[in-house]
Structures are given as structure tokens and as C-alpha cells.
Amino acid sequence: MSDTNSSSPLRIAIAGLGTVGAGVIRLLGTNRDLIAARAGREIEVVAVSARDRTLDRGVDISGYAWEDDMTALAEREDVDVLVELVGGSDGPALAASRSALKAGKGLVTANKAMIAHHGLDLAELAETANVPLKFEAAVAGGIPVVKGLREGTSANALTNVYGILNGTCNYILSEMEETGADFAETLAEAQKLGYAEADPTFDIEGVDAAHKLAILAAIGFGARVDFAAVHTTGIVQVRAADIAQADALGFVIRLIAQADVEGDGDNARLLQRVRPCLVTKEHPLAPVDGPTNAVVAEGNFSGRLLFQGAGAGDGPTASAVVADLIDICRSEIGAPFSMPVGQLAALPPAEPGHRMERTYIRFTVNDRPGVLAEITAAMRDADVSIESLIQQGRANYGEEVLVAMVTHEGPERCVRKALDLLEGSDSLTGDPLVMPILPN
Ligand SMILES: NC(=O)c1ccc[n+]([C@@H]2O[C@H](COP(=O)([O-])OP(=O)(O)OC[C@H]3O[C@@H](n4cnc5c(N)ncnc54)[C@H](O)[C@@H]3O)[C@@H](O)[C@H]2O)c1
Numbered sequence: 001m002s003d004t005n006s007s008s009p010l011r012i013a014i015a016g017l018g019t020v021g022a023g024v025i026r027l028l029g030t031n032r033d034l035i036a037a038r039a040g041r042e043i044e045v046v047a048v049s050a051r052d053r054t055l056d057r058g059v060d061i062s063g064y065a066w067e068d069d070m071t072a073l074a075e076r077e078d079v080d081v082l083v084e085l086v087g088g089s090d091g092p093a094l095a096a097s098r099s100a101l102k103a104g105k106g107l108v109t110a111n112k113a114m115i116a117h118h119g120l121d122l123a124e125l126a127e128t129a130n131v132p133l134k135f136e137a138a139v140a141g142g143i144p145v146v147k148g149l150r151e152g153t154s155a156n157a158l159t160n161v162y163g164i165l166n167g168t169c170n171y172i173l174s175e176m177e178e179t180g181a182d183f184a185e186t187l188a189e190a191q192k193l194g195y196a197e198a199d200p201t202f203d204i205e206g207v208d209a210a211h212k213l214a215i216l217a218a219i220g221f222g223a224r225v226d227f228a229a230v231h232t233t234g235i236v237q238v239r240a241a242d243i244a245q246a247d248a249l250g251f252v253i254r255l256i257a258q259a260d261v262e263g264d265g266d267n268a269r270l271l272q273r274v275r276p277c278l279v280t281k282e283h284p285l286a287p288v289d290g291p292t293n294a295v296v297a298e299g300n301f302s303g304r305l306l307f308q309g310a311g312a313g314d315g316p317t318a319s320a321v322v323a324d325l326i327d328i329c330r331s332e333i334g335a336p337f338s339m340p341v342g343q344l345a346a347l348p349p350a351e352p353g354h355r356m357e358r359t360y361i362r363f364t365v366n367d368r369p370g371v372l373a374e375i376t377a378a379m380r381d382a383d384v385s386i387e388s389l390i391q392q393g394r395a396n397y398g399e400e401v402l403v404a405m406v407t408h409e410g411p412e413r414c415v416r417k418a419l420d421l422l423e424g425s426d427s428l429t430g431d432p433l434v435m436p437i438l439p440n
């Protein structure tokens with residue numbers, strides 16, 4: 001990389017000109033003067049690469065060199081930093097990112113899948129080459145939460161990091177809540193608005209939130225990124241009836257990503273989970289709607305912090321990408337995961353069975369005598385105490401109805417045992433849905 005203190009422009013290459021790539025070009029144009037003033041130098045786009053050179057993206061790319069091959073783009077002599085906005089954990093984005101770092105160029109990326117899977121390798125390459133690797137846009141879009149945890153809370157031992165990390169799911173859940181629209185229709189709208197991943201199953205199955213959580217947990221707890229250890233459940237099983245049921249009980253449903261560390265020293269264990277939860281309407285995460293993200297971090301000296309803002313979309317994501325570029329201009333670089341890779345702890349995953357929770361469980365059952373008795377017997381035999389139980393509506397005899405219950409607080413493994421006891425029962429017409437109630 002060229003001298004980061006010089007007043008010559010920081011020369012960037014942008015790989016990927018979709019929602020985020022076009023947003024970055026727009027932002028660099030609109031805020032050009034203030035960016036140069038704050039960065040102390042101009043940020044100049046030198047070259048770009050995408051699948052289709054001729055596509056109208058609403059931004060003028062005629063002044064930039066074009067490369068068909070992303071790796072060639074990454075290795076250009078006239079480039080200081082590769083801005084990777086293509087996506088995909090492996091494939092051309094990873095190849096180009098590695099090439100950029102190996103060629104001594106900085107890397108700014110919005111690609112959480114790649115950082116969740118290969119962030120440590122990339123950080124090692126960056127350390128070796130002594131160049132910056134930055135990924136603020138990868139977690140919670142425009143919210144400066146990577147910066148918040150890496151810099152803002154760096155004096156604290158964190159006890160808990162959790163929040164809403166997927167804009168698409170939050171948009172779907174809050175729209176369904178607001179309008180009663182169905183799942184497929186709302187997902188299509190989220191795709192149209194540019195919130196969803198190229199493969200939206202990553203959003204709705206919780207994988208995208210898991211990518212982001214693994215990154216945040218690594219930064220927050222000084223741990224090696226461990227995406228494989230994230231217990232992940234998405235929102236595909238959540239029905240409009242669950243949303244209505246939760247509302248009647250005083251809750252909203254949100255996809256919550258949560259990481260905490262239990263024990264200390266050699267006994268420290270990291271628990272990372274993504275799952276739909278019931279959130280009381282008084283909780284600070286309950287009013288978070290649309291594609292908004294929010295992260296709660298609890299530090300032993302800072303207390304509870306709440307970061308909130310737009311988690312997806314062209315403008316907010318571009319804002320985070322360009323903030324990283326400005327940091328590079330200012331020579332604010334540092335270790336991507338808050339510490340050099342060699343110093344990050346390899347925290348083994350915690351087993352959640354003993355964790356105490358109140359839980360919402362929804363069954364779909366055949367409406368016939370004995371079904372409720374069978375379910376409650378399984379609860380009794382697994383030592384699960386029921387706080388309330390509702391059988392919703394009444395179809396014709398023998399048809400499917402919904403049974404929802406809330407349990408008293410108890411160990412998570414007991415609920416699992418009850419569901420195991422019911423597995424294969426011909427009273428159930430589908431898999432039960434389990435959603436914990438997030439404590440306030
Ligand atoms: N859209 C958002 O709100 C958002 C927010 C945060 C992070 N991100 C991340 O930003 C990245 C880009 O997302 P997006 O929404 O802009 O995606 P997009 O699908 O809108 O754009 C992807 C771009 O990459 C190009 N591309 C794809 N495969 C390519 C290949 N093999 N060779 C060359 N170019 C290729 C496409 O032509 C397109 O220009 C992803 O990693 C995504 O996870 C997106």
C-alpha cells in the first residue's frame with residue numbers, strides 16, 4: 001500500500017457493483033468534499049469489476065478502468081485498497097481478497113460470509129503484509145458496531161452481546177406483525193428493497209445473522225471466529241398465528257443473535273445462538289422494526305450499551321464501507337478482531353442444556369380427544385412446568401389446530417426432552433416450534 005499519511009489520493013478498486021457497490025460510488029460522489037476533509041486526502045476509484053459491464057446501475061462508471069477478472073483487479077499496480085462487495089464465502093471474492101492482501105493492498109469488505117469463514121486467515125495475511133483489513137459493513141450495515149466493540153468497549157470484559165442482526169428477517173417479522181401480510185409476499189418485498197442476500201435462504205434460515213454473530217463474538221470476547229459453533233434456527237417456521245399469539249401474550253417475535261461466555265480461565269466456554277425469540281413489548285429490542293438492526297453489549301464497566309440503526313440497504317451499508325476507507329486514510333488500522341490473531345482465545349463451545357429459560361412452544365395437532373393429555377403428559381415426564389396453554393380456534397373434528405403454551409422458567413434440556421418424547425406422535429401434524437422468551 002502507498003504511504004497512508006501522504007496527501008495523494010487513496011486509490012481504490014471496487015469489486016461488485018450491486019446494491020452496495022453502486023451505493024459506495026454514489027456516496028463517494030455526493031459527499032466527496034467532506035470525505036476528503038475528514039480523511040485528509042481524496043478517495044479515488046481507479047477501477048471496478050462486476051459481472052455485466054453494460055448494466056445501468058444509476059451511477060456513472062465510465063471514468064473507471066474495467067476488469068473482467070476480480071483477481072486482476074485486486075492486483076493492479078495503481079490500487080491501494082480492494083473494496084470487495086461481491087459476496088459469497090468462497091469463490092472469486094475470497095480469491096481476490098487473498099490476492100489483494102498478498103499483493104500488499106488493504107481490504108475493505110461487506111462480506112460477512114467470507115469473514116465468518118475465513119476472517120482469521122485473511123487477518124493473518126493482513127498482519128503479515130502490515131495492511132488494513134476492515135469489515136464494518138459486514139455486521140449490522142450502517143451501525144458502527146464493529147468499531148463500537150473493537151474500540152468503544154475495548155476497556156471492558158463483555159458479559160453478553162445480543163441483538164437483531166438481520167434486516168430481512170426483521171422486516172418480514174415486523175411487516176407480518178403490522179399488516180398481517182404473508183411470509184412469501186413480505187420476503188419478495190425485502191428482496192426488491194435490496195435487503196436480502198443473493199440467496200435469501202441465508203437470511204430466513206438465520207445463517208446471515210449467524211455469520212455476523214460469529215464476527216461480533218470474536219471481537220467482543222477476543223475469541224477466534226467460530227461460525228460452526230453457532231446454534232442456528234431461522235424464521236421459516238414462524239406463522240402469522242404465532243405472531244398473533246405472541247401479541248396477545250404481550251410479546252413481539254424477533255430473530256435474536258446472542259453470544260455470551262460462561263466460566264473463566266481454562267473453563268471459559270462461548271455460547272452463540274441465533275433463534276426467533278419472544279420479546280416483551282417493554283424490551284428495548286421490541287420497537288426495532290423494518291430492516292433496522294440493534295445490538296446490545298453489556299460491559300463490566302460500560303454497563304448496557306445499545307447500538308441501533310439501518311442494518312441493510314445501499315446507503316447505510318455504503319456509509320460503513322466508506323467510513324472504513326476514511327479510517328485507512330487516517331492510518332487508523334489496528335487488529336481486525338481487536339487483537340493479533342495469535343492472541344485470540346480458542347474458546348470451546350458451551351452446551352446450553354442447563355440454561356434456564358421461559359419458552360413458547362407451539363404445536364400443530366389433530367383436533368381429537370386425548371391430544372392435549374398426550375402433550376401435557378410429555379411435559380410432566382420431562383419436568384417442564386406449563387405457565388399457560390391455549391388451543392387456538394376450532395376447525396372441524398380431526399382437523400389441524402394450533403396449541404401454544406408458555407412454560408415456567410426451567411432448564412432448556414427439559415423442553416428438548418419433552419419434544420423428544422413426542423417425536424413421531426401421530427397427534428402432531430408438523431414439527432413443534434420452540435421460541436425462548438428473551439429476559440428483559
Ligand atoms: N445489500 C445489503 O443491504 C448488504 C448489507 C451489508 C452487507 N452486504 C454484503 O455486501 C456484499 C454485496 O451485496 P449486494 O447486496 O450489493 O449484492 P448484489 O447482488 O446487489 O451485488 C453483487 C455484485 O457482485 C457482482 N458479482 C457477483 N458475482 C461476481 C463474479 N463472480 N465476478 C464479478 N462480479 C460478480 C455482481 O455483478 C454485482 O455487481 C455481500 O457480501 C453482502 O452480503 C449487503
Ligand SMILES: N[C@@H](CCO)C(=O)O
Pocket residue numbers: 138140141165166167168169195196197203208311312313
Ligand atoms: N441480507 C442482510 C443484509 C445486511 O447484512 C440483511 O438482511 O440483514
Ligand code: NA
Pocket residue numbers: 136137138139140141142143144145146320
Ligand atoms: Na456495521
